[in-house]
Amino acid sequence: MLKLYGHAKSRAVRVLWLLHELGIEFGHIDCLPRSAETKTPGFLAMNSAGMVPIIDDDGFILAESMAINFYLAKKHNSPLYPSNPKNEALALQWSLWETDRLDRQTVNHARHTADFAEAERNPEIAKAAWADCVHGFGVLENQFQESDWLAGPDFSVADLNVAGALFRALVLDLSKWPKTNAWLNRCWNRPAAQKAKALRG
Numbered sequence: 001m002l003k004l005y006g007h008a009k010s011r012a013v014r015v016l017w018l019l020h021e022l023g024i025e026f027g028h029i030d031c032l033p034r035s036a037e038t039k040t041p042g043f044l045a046m047n048s049a050g051m052v053p054i055i056d057d058d059g060f061i062l063a064e065s066m067a068i069n070f071y072l073a074k075k076h077n078s079p080l081y082p083s084n085p086k087n088e089a090l091a092l093q094w095s096l097w098e099t100d101r102l103d104r105q106t107v108n109h110a111r112h113t114a115d116f117a118e119a120e121r122n123p124e125i126a127k128a129a130w131a132d133c134v135h136g137f138g139v140l141e142n143q144f145q146e147s148d149w150l151a152g153p154d155f156s157v158a159d160l161n162v163a164g165a166l167f168r169a170l171v172l173d174l175s176k177w178p179k180t181n182a183w184l185n186r187c188w189n190r191p192a193a194q195k196a197k198a199l200r201g
């Protein structure tokens with residue numbers, strides 16, 4: 001049976017969301033980032049980076065949350081996987097763009113404004129991260145002037161990957177980017193997203 005390693009408080013939340021969209025059975029090994037379970041020789045043999053999420057699909061080991069979602073959506077013939085090559089390429093484009101331009105930046109902003117104890121926060125990191133977020137939200141806002149979704153006429157793995165990665169933006173004031181805000185909430189209001197979110201506790 002498919003196994004997912006990674007707690008919902010990590011980037012595994014994106015994979016949990018996709019798995020709930022697919023409605024398939026899976027085993028969940030609920031380990032936190034940097035926990036002892038991710039340092040064992042067995043885990044490091046699967047992912048020498050020691051990071052979550054990873055999946056073990058009957059011996060096929062895969063890391064990187066967004067690659068995992070592409071693989072699972074395609075393997076299970078999900079309507080979330082774009083059938084048209086152009087939309088498939090757009091889904092890759094947006095997933096790669098988010099990983100480069102917003103993934104770490106939204107985490108750094110949250111850590112250095114709220115998550116870390118005050119003494120550990122670095123205002124310079126928070127400021128630089130926010131500047132990147134502002135730029136990224138502007139790019140998304142432009143996209144949503146043209147279309148309701150990122151890769152084709154419907155919600156797809158592209159929206160799931162990008163909105164899933166922007167979990168921390170749900171608590172930000174995005175009123176300057178109203179279409180992005182509406183899209184983010186549309187995505188996260190899906191029942192599968194709510195199930196994954198509930199697992200964060």
Ligand SMILES: N[C@@H](CCC(=O)N[C@@H](CS)C(=O)NCC(=O)O)C(=O)O
Pocket residue numbers: 009010011012033034050051052053063064065066
């Ligand atoms: N690009 C990777 C990032 C994976 C990642 O950064 N995982 C974090 C938890 S969200 C982790 O396991 N960190 C442990 C560490 O840095 O040692 C993905 O999307 O899966």
